[in-house]
Amino acid sequence: MTLFPLGLLSQGGGGGGAGSFELIQTSNGTGSSGIIDFTSIPATYKHLQIRYTAKNTSTSADLNITFNNVTTANYARKHLLGNGTATSAAQTVSAANISLLDGIAPSTTANVTTNGVIDILDYAESTKNKTLRAMYGLIQASTTSRIYVASGFLESTTAVSRITFTASGNNFSTVSRFSLYGIKG
Amino acid sequence: MPAGVSAWTALANTTLASAANTVTFSGISGAYRDLRIVYSGGIGSANPTFIINSDTSSTYLWTTLESDSTANSSVYNGNTYGSFANNYILGYNSTGILVTIDILDYATTDKHKTILSRANNTARTVNAVVNRWPSTAAITSFQFSGGAANFTIGSTFALYGLSA
Numbered sequence: 001m002t003l004f005p006l007g008l009l010s011q012g013g014g015g016g017g018a019g020s021f022e023l024i025q026t027s028n029g030t031g032s033s034g035i036i037d038f039t040s041i042p043a044t045y046k047h048l049q050i051r052y053t054a055k056n057t058s059t060s061a062d063l064n065i066t067f068n069n070v071t072t073a074n075y076a077r078k079h080l081l082g083n084g085t086a087t088s089a090a091q092t093v094s095a096a097n098i099s100l101l102d103g104i105a106p107s108t109t110a111n112v113t114t115n116g117v118i119d120i121l122d123y124a125e126s127t128k129n130k131t132l133r134a135m136y137g138l139i140q141a142s143t144t145s146r147i148y149v150a151s152g153f154l155e156s157t158t159a160v161s162r163i164t165f166t167a168s169g170n171n172f173s174t175v176s177r178f179s180l181y182g183i184k185g
Numbered sequence: 186m187p188a189g190v191s192a193w194t195a196l197a198n199t200t201l202a203s204a205a206n207t208v209t210f211s212g213i214s215g216a217y218r219d220l221r222i223v224y225s226g227g228i229g230s231a232n233p234t235f236i237i238n239s240d241t242s243s244t245y246l247w248t249t250l251e252s253d254s255t256a257n258s259s260v261y262n263g264n265t266y267g268s269f270a271n272n273y274i275l276g277y278n279s280t281g282i283l284v285t286i287d288i289l290d291y292a293t294t295d296k297h298k299t300i301l302s303r304a305n306n307t308a309r310t311v312n313a314v315v316n317r318w319p320s321t322a323a324i325t326s327f328q329f330s331g332g333a334a335n336f337t338i339g340s341t342f343a344l345y346g347l348s349a
Binding site for chain 2: 080146179
């Protein structure tokens with residue numbers, strides 16, 4: 001057995017050099033809104049990462065993502081899913097958002113949230129369309145637990161300066177939290 | 186947090202000088218928002234597991250998305266420990282295993298703890314797993330266990346805290 005009382009160990013500089021991974025903003029659910037909106041995202045980073053934990057005020061919901069308030073049918077999403085009994089894959093194309101299915105846990109199972117990590121690479125570049133990758137999951141009962149690996153796409157070369165997360169139904173509960181980070185390149 | 190300051194803090198790390206069956210990070214501060222744990226190394230033919238806060242009475246639950254060289258599967262399962270794999274045994278080589286673990290809101294007391302992990306064994310499997318530890322207690326310790334096998338010499342374990 002190897003034990004590490006943390007107070008005896010060195011600190012600082014994890015995950016790259018100082019300043020390479022910076023918090024831009026954190027937004028919490030209010031219980032009365034189904035929208036988490038990050039606006040005026042600076043273009044000074046190379047990549048973005050969103051780390052979130054989400055719960056709905058009612059039934060389970062999908063987590064719909066748009067960039068720059070674009071709501072035209074230029075989004076696509078593909079995913080791999082493990083639902084506890086089988087794997088599957090699915091996609092949507094020509095959609096009005098990137099919809100992460102089951103991305104928000106229902107209120108019906110106490111203390112359960114959906115947690116996820118979303119990366120958006122080269123979000124500020126104007127030479128390529130915008131893509132994201134996500135891994136997220138939740139554990140409820142045997143028939144309602146999910147682990148997803150997903151990718152999303154927006155056919156637009158415009159730098160991303162706004163990311164909006166919308167619950168497909170109802171609102172984000174107060175235990176929900178979204179944190180946006182910028183990664184230097 | 187001041188601008189320009191890295192949100193990550195390296196809290197602890199070690200490289201095994203001899204084979205070990207367990208590795209524990211204890212005394213984890215509640216000062217951060219998320220934890221990331223990285224294990225790189227080897228283990229015999231077994232699935233490494235984990236225990237939080239020395240809790241061996243709760244039922245940890247997990248759902249997997251796994252593949253080996255020819256097949257894939259998803260399993261919902263549970264036990265008195267958490268797991269990074271299920272149908273396809275992760276441990277096999279003396280090296281070549283990488284597991285990254287994200288625990289969001291590990292110190293909050295308003296939700297159960299969800300553990301997202303990605304595991305790779307270049308000779309064997311790819312695994313994405315979500316675990317739930319059914320407790321609202323803040324996480325103060327995290328123990329890796331090799332189960333029926335030991336972690337090999339040279340295996341590394343690192344713990345990071347993320348501010349938000």
